[in-house]
Amino acid sequence: MTASTIRDRHDLIAYLHTAMALEHATIPPYLTAYYSIRSTTNSDAAHIIRVVAVEEMLHLTLAANVLNAIGGEPDLTRRGFVPTYPAYLPDGEDDFTVDLRPFSPDAVDTFCKIERPGEAPRDRARLVPEHDLARPSLVTSPTADGMRFYSIGEFYAEIIEGLEEVASHDPGLFRGDPSRQVGPEYFFSGGGTAIPVFDLDSARRALEFIADQGEGFDAGIHDEAGELAHYYRFRQLQLGRYYEVGDHPDRPSGPHLAIDWHEVYPVKVSARLADYPPDSQIAEVARAFNVEYWSFLGLLTEAFTGQPNLLQDAIWHMFRLRDGINRLVRNPLPGSGGLHAAPTFEMPIGRSTPDGPLVVGEAAAVVTP
Amino acid sequence: MTAPAFEEFLSLSVDLTAFEETDLLGTGLAHQYLAKVRDACGEEVVTALLDAYRAARAEATGDDGRPDPRRLDRALRHRVFSDERLGPVARNVIKLWYAGTWYGLPPEWTDCYGARPAAETSTVTAASYQEGLLWRAIAANPPGAKAPGYGSWAQPPRIDPRYRKGQGHDGTG
Amino acid sequence: MYVKFPEGATKRTNPEAAADVVYDAVIVGGGIAGAIIASRLGAAGKSVLILEAGPAEDLTLKGYEGYLDRFYxxxxxxxxxxxxxxxxxxxxxxxxxxxxxxxxxxxxAYLVQSGPFATDTTYTRVLGGTTMHWEAKTPRMLPEDFRTRSLYGVGADWPLTYEDLSPYYNEAEHEIGVSADVEDQSYLGVEFDEGYVFPMKGLPLSYLDRMVAEDVDGMPVELDGVRRELRVRPYPQARNGIPNPGYVPRGAVSTYQVEVGGRCQGNNNCVPLCPVQAKYHAGKTLSLALQSPDVHLVGQAVAYRVHVDEHTRRVTEIEYRRYDKPDSTHFTTERARGRLFVLAANAVENPRLMLASGLPGSNGLVGRNFMDHAYLLAWALLPEVAGTFRGTNCTGGITDLRGGGFRGRQAAFSVDIHNDGWGWARGAPMTDLADLVDAGGRYGESLRQGLVDRVSRQLQLAFMVEVPANPSNRVTVDPAYTDHLGNMRPILTYDLPDYTMRGVAYARQLSKRIFARLGAEDHTRYDPDFWGYAVYGGEGYEIRGGNHLAGTHMMGSDPKTSVVDANQRSWEHSNLYLVGGGSMPTVSTSNVTLTIAALCLRSAAAILAQLDAESAPIRLTSTDTAQARPQEVVL
Known part of the structure; x- marks a missing residue:
C-alpha cells in the first residue's frame, strides 16, 4: 500500500468534493437506463435500478454531510462536477467506460462494474497510475497527480483512514456548522436514512455505509439488516433470480425475475446536444431538460449549504425531471436511424473559463444559446 | 399505416390539443392512437378527417405560409367540427389525447356510418390513462401514477398564467 | 424498509392435512382484523389457521402491480x-x-338489497381485505361516542370507555403506521397519554385545504344554543410520512427485497389503490404474522358453515369450500378445527356466515343493527384556482361538529375537503372534459383554459353523517339467493332514520354557508333519479354509502341485548369471537378501521388469556359422523 495521499483538512475537503462528484456521476447512467424502460414493463429491473439511483442520492447526501462536518462547502455546480459521458471508472482496468445507455445487458454489465467489490489485490497498491487517457475518469486522486483508485471501495477506505489520521492531530477537524447536517427527517428512503455527521465516529459510519451499500465492502451479499449491496442487486438482473439470505453469490435461489430487453426505448448512447438537429423542437426540449437539471443541482447545493429542508423541494424537482426524461426518450431523434432522444446531462461546465462555480442564473444563459 | 398520414395526424392533434408535437410523441402513444382511430372508425373516415384538416389549414394559410389562428379556427369549425361524420371523430381524438380513453361514438354516428367492435369505450393501453394530457393541463398527476412528491400538494399549482385567464365563467378563447 | 412476505406462505398449508390439526385458533378472513389477531397469537407461539376467501397468492410487488395495471x-x-x-x-x-x-x-348483484334505501357500500375479498382500497383516514372515536345512549338517548352504549380503549388506540396507530400530530388531534375530549407521539408527523394540508381555511377558520356556528368556531383540521392518516424518532415506516410487501412505499408521494389514489404501498394495508401485518411457522393460511377458502356442539354450544369446526381456481366452480369441502374460532370477515360476511349456519342467536340480534355512514356531498367552484386534484384523497376537514349536545336531536358529522374535486359526486374531471369538448365545442388553447377554470377550482365537501343502531336495519340470508359456490348471499334491509336525515339537512345548510363565506359558486344539485335519493322535510338529497360497516354483532354488557361481550367474544358460544366493525355499538363520526384495529388488539389479549386458561386438552365431539377423519393431534 502506498503512503496516504491525505495529509490535512484541505486534502480531505478535496477528497470529499470528489466523493460527491463520484456519487453523482453514477446517477445519470442509472436514470437513463431506468427511464428507457417502457411504462408498465420490466417491473423487476425498473425497481432495482430506481432504488439504486435513490440510494446514490443518499450517498451523495452523506458525502455532503461529511464535507460539511469538516467545514467544507458542498457545491454541485462547480466545474467538472458532472462528468462528460462516456467516462472511465477506476477499477484498476481500462476496459470499460460509463456510458448513458438504454436498459440492456451492456448497461447492466456496466452497473455491475461500477458497483463491483474491489479490494485491491495484496500485491497491488490501492492507488494505481492513471493511464494517459483522453477521457476523464470518475475517481482520480485529487491530491496525487496522475493516480486513481482501484475501486470505489478503496477510494472510501482512503478517505476513512485519512479522516482518522487528520483527526488524530487536528482537534478542530469537525468544525462545520451542525445546522447544515441533513438528518433522517429530511432524507428517508427504504434503503437507509441520512446520518448526521458531527465527529469521527459518525463520519466513519456515514462513509462505511456508502461503501457497504454499494459493494458490500466486507459484509458479503447481505448486510446485517438483510439489505443486498448494489452490486448483488444488479447481479440478480444477470442471473435472473433474486437472492435469499445465505445464498452463494453465483447461485441466487429466490423468485425468478422477468426481463424483456425489447420493452425499452432505443435511446442513443451518451447522446450529446450536437446530435440533435439544431433548430428542432426536440433539441429545445433536450436543452430545457439540461437547464432544469442544472437548477436541480443548484437547489441541492442550497440544501447542502444551510437549508436542508429544501431537500423536500428537490424531490419534487426530481419527479418533474422524471417526467422530462420520459418525454425525451419517447421522441425519435431525427436523423439517427431510428434511435430515440435522451437527456445529455451537459452542464455548462467546461465552457466558461473561470474556475469558480457558476450560479444557476448563469447556467440558463450558458446552456440556452 | 403511411408515414405522411401519421405526420398529418400529429399535426392535427397539435391543433386539437394545444400541446406541442414533442409532448404528443412524449406520451409514447401517438402511433397507437392513430391505429385506435382507424380501428374504431375505419380507414376511410381517417382519410376524410385528414383531408378536411389539410383543406382547413390551406384555407387559413396566408401569404406568409402560416395559418392565421382565427381563420384556422373558423375553417376547423366549418370543415371538421360541424361535419356530421368528422365532428364526433375529431372530438373523440381530443378526448383520446386528454383522457387516454377512446369513448364510444354517439349512436347517431354509428347508425349512419357503422359500428365496429373497436368503437366501444376502452382504454388503449394501461399506459394511456397515465399519459392523459388532461392531467398536465391542470398541473396534476393522473391519480395512481406520476406522483409529484411528498408535501408538494401544499404548494400552489404550477399552472401557466395564460391558462388561468377567463377565470369565472365560460368564454371561448 | 420493505415487509417480507414469506415465500410460499399461501401454499405451504395443505387444507386436507390441516383438517387433521386442532389449531389454537381458526380465523376466518385475512383482512386487518384477522391479520392483527393472527400476528399477536403467532407471536405468542400459538398455532393459527387463517381461512381467506380471496385467491391464494403470495403477496409480491409484482402481484400488487397486477392490481395497479388492472386499475390503469x-x-x-x-x-x-x-x-x-x-x-x-x-x-x-x-x-x-x-x-x-x-x-x-x-x-x-352479489349483495341483495331489499331496501327501502339502496346503498353502494362495498368491501373487498382479497388477501388484505378492504384495507386494500380504504382511504386510510384514522380518527379515534370521541369519548362521548362510547356513551351516546346515556348522554343523548340515541343508539347504544359501549361496554367500554375511551379510556379503556386508549392504550389499544396507541398500539393500533403504531401497528398500522399513522401520520398525525397530537396537538391537531386533541379536541372534543380526545386526550392522549402524556408524551405520546404518533409514529410519523402529520401530513401537510393541501393548498386547497389552506385556501378553504383562510375563510372558514373562525366561522361561527351556533347549534343548540352553543356557539363554536369552525376550523380546518388535518386528519390522521395511515400512510407513511416523516417518521418521528424511533419509528421505521413499513413499505411495500413482497417475497423479495424491494424498496418502495417509505413515504407518501401524493399519488392522489388512496382509494382504490396506493401505487407505492405508502398507505397501510393488512398485507403488512399479515406478512409479519406469517413469519411464525405456526401461523398457517389457506386461501380460496370460503367459509360455508359454523358447526356447534349442541350441548356445550361451543364451535367444533368451520366447514369451508375450497375452490380450485377463481374462474372455476369446482371446489372441495374441507373443515378447520380449533380450540377457538374467530370470525373476522367483516360486518356483512360475519353475520351472513352465522345466519347461514342457523345461528341467529337466542336474542335474534345477529345481523341486526347494521350501520354505515351516510355521506352527503356538496360541491362548488372556488373563486380562484386551487389546483384541485393534488395530494392524498383528503388531507383536511372540519371536525368541530363531531360531538356536542345537539346529538340529542340530530346526527353529528365530520366534513372532508376532497382533494379529488367533484370526482365522487360527478365523475370529475373526465365528465368535465367530455362536457367541454362535446357540448362546449372546446379544443386547443380554449380547452386548456376551460379545464383549469372548471376543474382546478373545484371544491367538494363530503359530510360523513352518523347512522345510529336500529334493529330493523339488518343483514339476513335466504336459500333463494346463493352464489356460485352455493353460499347464501347477504341480503341487506336498510333505511335512514330521521335522526340521520336531520343531520343531513343541517349539513346541506351548513355547506351553503361555507360556500357563501368562501365566495364559491354552489353547483350542488341532487338528482331525483339517483339510486340513493332520499327526501326529508320536502328536500331531496343524494346519499352515498361509506363502506364503514358496523353493528351486526354488537357488543354489550348484557347477553340479552348484545351478541358479543367487550372482548368481542360471543355470549352464546364461549370459544367463538366475532370481531370487527360488527361489534361496534355506534359508528358515530369515525372511519371504523382504527377502532376495529384497537378492538382486535384488545381481543387478542383476551384470546390469549382464554387459551391459557383452557390449556387442558379438550375432547371434540364429532358433529358429522359421516365425515370420519383421523382423530386430532393435540398441539
Missing part, C-alpha cells in the same frame, strides 16, 4: 376496479347500486 386499464375507476372479479368470492361493487322498487329486492 379499467374504464371505470371505482373502488373495486383493481381487484379481479371472482365469482367464488364475489364482492359488492359501488357501480351495482340501483334504485329499489318497494317490495322488489334488487338481486342483480
Amino acid at each position: 386499464s379499467a374504464t371505470s375507476k371505482d373502488n373495486q376496479s383493481p381487484y379481479p372479479v371472482n365469482p367464488n368470492a364475489p364482492m359488492p361493487r359501488g357501480t351495482d347500486a340501483r334504485r329499489i322498487s318497494p317490495g322488489t329486492p334488487d338481486s342483480s
Whole structure:
C-alpha cells in the first residue's frame, strides 16, 4: 500500500468534493437506463435500478454531510462536477467506460462494474497510475497527480483512514456548522436514512455505509439488516433470480425475475446536444431538460449549504425531471436511424473559463444559446 | 399505416390539443392512437378527417405560409367540427389525447356510418390513462401514477398564467 | 424498509392435512382484523389457521402491480376496479347500486338489497381485505361516542370507555403506521397519554385545504344554543410520512427485497389503490404474522358453515369450500378445527356466515343493527384556482361538529375537503372534459383554459353523517339467493332514520354557508333519479354509502341485548369471537378501521388469556359422523 495521499483538512475537503462528484456521476447512467424502460414493463429491473439511483442520492447526501462536518462547502455546480459521458471508472482496468445507455445487458454489465467489490489485490497498491487517457475518469486522486483508485471501495477506505489520521492531530477537524447536517427527517428512503455527521465516529459510519451499500465492502451479499449491496442487486438482473439470505453469490435461489430487453426505448448512447438537429423542437426540449437539471443541482447545493429542508423541494424537482426524461426518450431523434432522444446531462461546465462555480442564473444563459 | 398520414395526424392533434408535437410523441402513444382511430372508425373516415384538416389549414394559410389562428379556427369549425361524420371523430381524438380513453361514438354516428367492435369505450393501453394530457393541463398527476412528491400538494399549482385567464365563467378563447 | 412476505406462505398449508390439526385458533378472513389477531397469537407461539376467501397468492410487488395495471386499464375507476372479479368470492361493487322498487329486492348483484334505501357500500375479498382500497383516514372515536345512549338517548352504549380503549388506540396507530400530530388531534375530549407521539408527523394540508381555511377558520356556528368556531383540521392518516424518532415506516410487501412505499408521494389514489404501498394495508401485518411457522393460511377458502356442539354450544369446526381456481366452480369441502374460532370477515360476511349456519342467536340480534355512514356531498367552484386534484384523497376537514349536545336531536358529522374535486359526486374531471369538448365545442388553447377554470377550482365537501343502531336495519340470508359456490348471499334491509336525515339537512345548510363565506359558486344539485335519493322535510338529497360497516354483532354488557361481550367474544358460544366493525355499538363520526384495529388488539389479549386458561386438552365431539377423519393431534 502506498503512503496516504491525505495529509490535512484541505486534502480531505478535496477528497470529499470528489466523493460527491463520484456519487453523482453514477446517477445519470442509472436514470437513463431506468427511464428507457417502457411504462408498465420490466417491473423487476425498473425497481432495482430506481432504488439504486435513490440510494446514490443518499450517498451523495452523506458525502455532503461529511464535507460539511469538516467545514467544507458542498457545491454541485462547480466545474467538472458532472462528468462528460462516456467516462472511465477506476477499477484498476481500462476496459470499460460509463456510458448513458438504454436498459440492456451492456448497461447492466456496466452497473455491475461500477458497483463491483474491489479490494485491491495484496500485491497491488490501492492507488494505481492513471493511464494517459483522453477521457476523464470518475475517481482520480485529487491530491496525487496522475493516480486513481482501484475501486470505489478503496477510494472510501482512503478517505476513512485519512479522516482518522487528520483527526488524530487536528482537534478542530469537525468544525462545520451542525445546522447544515441533513438528518433522517429530511432524507428517508427504504434503503437507509441520512446520518448526521458531527465527529469521527459518525463520519466513519456515514462513509462505511456508502461503501457497504454499494459493494458490500466486507459484509458479503447481505448486510446485517438483510439489505443486498448494489452490486448483488444488479447481479440478480444477470442471473435472473433474486437472492435469499445465505445464498452463494453465483447461485441466487429466490423468485425468478422477468426481463424483456425489447420493452425499452432505443435511446442513443451518451447522446450529446450536437446530435440533435439544431433548430428542432426536440433539441429545445433536450436543452430545457439540461437547464432544469442544472437548477436541480443548484437547489441541492442550497440544501447542502444551510437549508436542508429544501431537500423536500428537490424531490419534487426530481419527479418533474422524471417526467422530462420520459418525454425525451419517447421522441425519435431525427436523423439517427431510428434511435430515440435522451437527456445529455451537459452542464455548462467546461465552457466558461473561470474556475469558480457558476450560479444557476448563469447556467440558463450558458446552456440556452 | 403511411408515414405522411401519421405526420398529418400529429399535426392535427397539435391543433386539437394545444400541446406541442414533442409532448404528443412524449406520451409514447401517438402511433397507437392513430391505429385506435382507424380501428374504431375505419380507414376511410381517417382519410376524410385528414383531408378536411389539410383543406382547413390551406384555407387559413396566408401569404406568409402560416395559418392565421382565427381563420384556422373558423375553417376547423366549418370543415371538421360541424361535419356530421368528422365532428364526433375529431372530438373523440381530443378526448383520446386528454383522457387516454377512446369513448364510444354517439349512436347517431354509428347508425349512419357503422359500428365496429373497436368503437366501444376502452382504454388503449394501461399506459394511456397515465399519459392523459388532461392531467398536465391542470398541473396534476393522473391519480395512481406520476406522483409529484411528498408535501408538494401544499404548494400552489404550477399552472401557466395564460391558462388561468377567463377565470369565472365560460368564454371561448 | 420493505415487509417480507414469506415465500410460499399461501401454499405451504395443505387444507386436507390441516383438517387433521386442532389449531389454537381458526380465523376466518385475512383482512386487518384477522391479520392483527393472527400476528399477536403467532407471536405468542400459538398455532393459527387463517381461512381467506380471496385467491391464494403470495403477496409480491409484482402481484400488487397486477392490481395497479388492472386499475390503469379499467374504464371505470371505482373502488373495486383493481381487484379481479371472482365469482367464488364475489364482492359488492359501488357501480351495482340501483334504485329499489318497494317490495322488489334488487338481486342483480352479489349483495341483495331489499331496501327501502339502496346503498353502494362495498368491501373487498382479497388477501388484505378492504384495507386494500380504504382511504386510510384514522380518527379515534370521541369519548362521548362510547356513551351516546346515556348522554343523548340515541343508539347504544359501549361496554367500554375511551379510556379503556386508549392504550389499544396507541398500539393500533403504531401497528398500522399513522401520520398525525397530537396537538391537531386533541379536541372534543380526545386526550392522549402524556408524551405520546404518533409514529410519523402529520401530513401537510393541501393548498386547497389552506385556501378553504383562510375563510372558514373562525366561522361561527351556533347549534343548540352553543356557539363554536369552525376550523380546518388535518386528519390522521395511515400512510407513511416523516417518521418521528424511533419509528421505521413499513413499505411495500413482497417475497423479495424491494424498496418502495417509505413515504407518501401524493399519488392522489388512496382509494382504490396506493401505487407505492405508502398507505397501510393488512398485507403488512399479515406478512409479519406469517413469519411464525405456526401461523398457517389457506386461501380460496370460503367459509360455508359454523358447526356447534349442541350441548356445550361451543364451535367444533368451520366447514369451508375450497375452490380450485377463481374462474372455476369446482371446489372441495374441507373443515378447520380449533380450540377457538374467530370470525373476522367483516360486518356483512360475519353475520351472513352465522345466519347461514342457523345461528341467529337466542336474542335474534345477529345481523341486526347494521350501520354505515351516510355521506352527503356538496360541491362548488372556488373563486380562484386551487389546483384541485393534488395530494392524498383528503388531507383536511372540519371536525368541530363531531360531538356536542345537539346529538340529542340530530346526527353529528365530520366534513372532508376532497382533494379529488367533484370526482365522487360527478365523475370529475373526465365528465368535465367530455362536457367541454362535446357540448362546449372546446379544443386547443380554449380547452386548456376551460379545464383549469372548471376543474382546478373545484371544491367538494363530503359530510360523513352518523347512522345510529336500529334493529330493523339488518343483514339476513335466504336459500333463494346463493352464489356460485352455493353460499347464501347477504341480503341487506336498510333505511335512514330521521335522526340521520336531520343531520343531513343541517349539513346541506351548513355547506351553503361555507360556500357563501368562501365566495364559491354552489353547483350542488341532487338528482331525483339517483339510486340513493332520499327526501326529508320536502328536500331531496343524494346519499352515498361509506363502506364503514358496523353493528351486526354488537357488543354489550348484557347477553340479552348484545351478541358479543367487550372482548368481542360471543355470549352464546364461549370459544367463538366475532370481531370487527360488527361489534361496534355506534359508528358515530369515525372511519371504523382504527377502532376495529384497537378492538382486535384488545381481543387478542383476551384470546390469549382464554387459551391459557383452557390449556387442558379438550375432547371434540364429532358433529358429522359421516365425515370420519383421523382423530386430532393435540398441539
